[in-house]
Amino acid sequence: MRCRLISAVMVIAFTASAAPAAHAQWAVYDGANHVENVLIAARTLQQIDNQITSLANQAQMLVNQGRNLASLPLSTLSTLQSTISQTTALLAQAQNIAYSVQSVEQQYQQAYTSVSSGMSDSTLFNQAQTRWQYSVGGFEDALKLQARVVGNIPSDSSAMSQLVSASQTSTGALQAAQAGNQLLALQSRQLSDIQAELAANGRATALQQARDAATEAESDAQYQHFSQHDVYVSGAVSMFGSSGN
Template sequence: MTGFPLRRAILAGALASAAVVPIALPMPAYAQFGGIVYDPTNYAQNVLTAARSLQQINNQIQQIQQGATSLINEARNLTLLPFSSLQQLQQQVQHTQQLLNEAQSIAYDVQDIQQAFDGRYKGAALTGDHAQMVANANARWEDSVGAFQDALQVQAGVVGNIEGTRTTMDGLVSASQSATGALQAAQAGNQLLALQSQQLADLTAAVAAQGRAQALQSARQAAEEVEGRERFRRFMGN
């Protein structure tokens, strides 16, 4: 009977020791603070998802900005040039053409030239009676004088167009330098080509008028030679 109380004492001591030693349990993957559950893994995934979403939004914003820039550039390329020199160039060309149309006696027309030469510069016009020969000689002289006058007038008109050409060229150069798009630059270039065409038209008119005067003068001299031989033949025959 004495051994029974001893066993009871040993058992009581073991239970007391077990109550003092803590039991080691595995920690959970989350923690709870004041009723709020915190999961580090889920939080990291949420942050990564938010970062990716933000990057996608930034990419979309950049695409929208690039599209807007492209539309602005296209709008600039389609903008018309605010400067036009067409009316001024047309007026200069019309003025030069008007001077050519005012040609005296023999105009710039093939039929008129043919009729004038048949009537005053060759054939029977140089071998008619004395009165006819005198009248034709006066007509030829008037043709030459009128042609030189016409040439001087055309040359004066061409010189008068130089100031207008300079003004037009300055405006076109300024417009081309301030062009904001491809269309404006192309239109400025086309107008510069039109300006060059107008200058070539003036040069052609001046050369044509001068050539006409020289041609009529040469024709008059040739006709006078033929007429002089005819007069000499008649004088010697008489």
């Protein structure tokens, strides 16, 4: 529309400049001045058009900035924190020997390294029973944690699908970055699950290995205890009375 208006103005200016000089009885018409005024108007109109284009570009730039600064409407942080809390609570419920250096040092010394030949049979039996309970509890804890990790798989899959979809349909850089950060957080939580499971499995295996070693030491102690007693006592045997017949 602006281009057609400018063209029409230029045509009028050219026609006016080409018109013959007016007769004396008419007012003097200055064609050159008229053309100059028309050109000034055309340049002014062009400047206004350029300003409108510049404002439109600035408006589009602000729209793009608004999209880049828009936050992601999806957040899985609370779910991740809840899952981590559940795993942590499950680890805190470890039976017998807990995940504590002080607890390991104290209970391990009492149940696994205090076997000696001077102990009574009942003491050795009680310690063996305690070690068996520790091993069973360790394997039970490992199984519980494995069940927890496997139970997290469906929710993890759903969260991953939502975050990938949100990343692909993001309207700006901020939304894409937030979706990527949440995906990294999900991966970190999954790595924490793997770390916890490895710790539980390692704990159960270590308890069983310690039990096997203690059982071997206990067997040796029992043998030494038995060998210290001479079950055979020599002496005269009288048969069929004391007459020697």
